[in-house]
Amino acid sequence: MFNGGVRIERIDPLHLDLDAADELAAVVNRANEADGVPFPQVSGPEQLMYLQLQSDGRPVDGLWVARDDDGRVVGRAALQLPLRDNTDVALLRGAVLPEARRQGLGRALVDQAVTLAVEAGRRRMYTSTFLGSPGATALTAMGFTSLGTYDAVRRVELDVESEARWHRLYAEARAHAGDYELVHLVGPTPPDMLDGLVALHEAINDAPLDDPDMEGDVWTVERVQAYDSAMARRRQTVHRVLARHTPSGEWAGMSMLCVDEFSPAVAFQEDTSVVRAHRGRRLGLLMKADMLRWVSRERPEVTATITWNATTNHHMIAVNEKLDATVVARNANFRRDLEQP
Ligand SMILES: CC(C)(COP(=O)(O)OP(=O)(O)OC[C@H]1O[C@@H](n2cnc3c(N)ncnc32)[C@H](O)[C@@H]1OP(=O)(O)O)[C@@H](O)C(=O)NCCC(=O)NCCS
Incomplete structure (x- = not known):
């Protein structure tokens, strides 16, 4: 053409x-x-x-x-x-x-x-x-019509000065959280953890959607495997911090960070979600502060992380602001209705 x-x-x-x-x-x-x-x-x-x-x-x-x-x-x-x-x-x-x-x-x-x-x-x-x-x-x-919503893109610098902050916030959240243990997972989910991770991925569906006509994502074992496999083949190393409620053994939360092995300097924050029954205990802050501690230690080549938040996602934004994330761009959402012949 x-x-x-x-x-x-x-x-x-x-x-x-x-x-x-x-x-x-x-x-x-x-x-x-x-x-x-x-x-x-x-x-x-x-x-x-x-x-x-x-x-x-x-x-x-x-x-x-x-x-x-x-x-x-x-x-x-x-x-x-x-x-x-x-x-x-x-x-x-x-x-x-x-x-x-x-x-x-x-x-x-x-x-x-x-x-x-x-x-x-x-x-x-x-x-x-x-x-x-x-x-x-x-x-x-x-x-296209503006949906009137936008995502703020935030960046967290992983410099030496920030490390003390991750440790302080981790300790603060730890003192508040109660009986939870954190588990680190690198790369694809092991088969015995797949069922647990389906529920953790689904928990993100409580986050506000940009358009009420959009459906939440339905997660299955096969979908978690497809995601993990695609990321591994893309050379995106997925780091997951998982929170488990120790008395019940239930998975309570997950935070994911992807390090692109072709350009690892700026890692991409994927979902952070806490299962409804375990909210309000600072698990979001605990997992994210722990992720930054962990990645700073294990992956020194990562110098910053980028995260996208809908402006309506107040709880996540509050956590990110505590982590000293700075807004670097705002990405506005648009929709166009298509006419079928
Ligand atoms: C959005 C983008 C792809 C438009 O590309 P483009 O080649 O300039 O678009 P066109 O020349 O086909 O313009 C399409 C219409 O937008 C209008 N338009 C484009 N840029 C404009 C501007 N800066 N100011 C006013 N009108 C503008 C044009 O006048 C045209 O309307 P018309 O046909 O009624 O006159 C380009 O600006 C871009 O790459 N932006 C960064 C990426 C992005 O925002 N992508 C959007 C998501 S797909």
């Missing part, structure tokens, strides 16, 4: 090689830089793995690149079509190089994604953009 001298082409994510992935990563990095988003650079290998292995183990369902006359990638869009829950939804991420913007490429990429989503029977498309970037205006012009 041609759009003002630029060719939009759909590519199979499984056919990507590292050169192509480097080009796709460059679009993300240049877009972030132009929009003042202070994120670490995405590496080619990280990008390749992300597009080929989503958290359910499948590649993204649609991938399009826009190339200029010289064959240079100037824009890209990736579409996910969830299969387990929210099966009427399509999730879009895209970016255009700063110098190629305002020429219709964003719209052409979105049109391709919408066509595929409609063909797949999807009724709603969600995407997001950083507040303060041109994305919000562009998305509105392209038929």
Whole structure:
């Protein structure tokens, strides 16, 4: 397809090689830089793995690149079509190089994604953009509506001075928590722990959703295994701190941090959840402070962690603020309803 001298082409994510992935990563990095988003650079290998292995183990369902006359990638869009829950939804991420913007490429990429989503029977498309970037205006012009919600992206520095703080907060939470022991797990969940971890993953569903039309995630043993396997194949080392109620032996909480072995300097905080019956005992703070102590000690190459919180998630934000997390960006959520023919 041609759009003002630029060719939009759909590519199979499984056919990507590292050169192509480097080009796709460059679009993300240049877009972030132009929009003042202070994120670490995405590496080619990280990008390749992300597009080929989503958290359910499948590649993204649609991938399009826009190339200029010289064959240079100037824009890209990736579409996910969830299969387990929210099966009427399509999730879009895209970016255009700063110098190629305002020429219709964003719209052409979105049109391709919408066509595929409609063909797949999807009724709603969600995407997001950083507040303060041109994305919000562009998305509105392209038929998306702001949900009025956003995630604040917070960063915690793992420097030598912070270590005393993790220890102090750990001790404070420990004194308050009562009879809980913490268990450390690195990498895929051992078979005998899978059932327990299903409930811990499900506990995140009490967190507020960005849109009431979204369903929570249904977790099963097979889903935990698929997630663990995808992360291992992506070379994301999953660190889990688990809290167990000692008298009953029940699993009470979990916090997860992923270290990307291709670029370990900034680790990504995944879910932290406490099972309802065990809330209000500072287990969230206990697990997160312990994670930072543990990772600082065992993985000195990790210099910071990044965490995304919905602004309505007051309890998690309070924990993160105690950990001295700083807001570095705000990512606003958008939705477009799709008409089925
Ligand atoms: C969002 C983004 C992909 C748009 O790319 P683009 O190639 O500039 O988009 P287009 O040229 O096709 O513009 C699409 C519409 O948005 C409008 N638009 C785009 N940027 C705009 C701006 N800075 N100010 C006002 N309107 C703007 C265009 O006028 C056009 O509307 P129109 O056809 O009614 O005139 C680009 O800004 C970007 O890469 N941003 C960073 C990543 C991001 O936020 N992605 C959004 C999630 S997919």
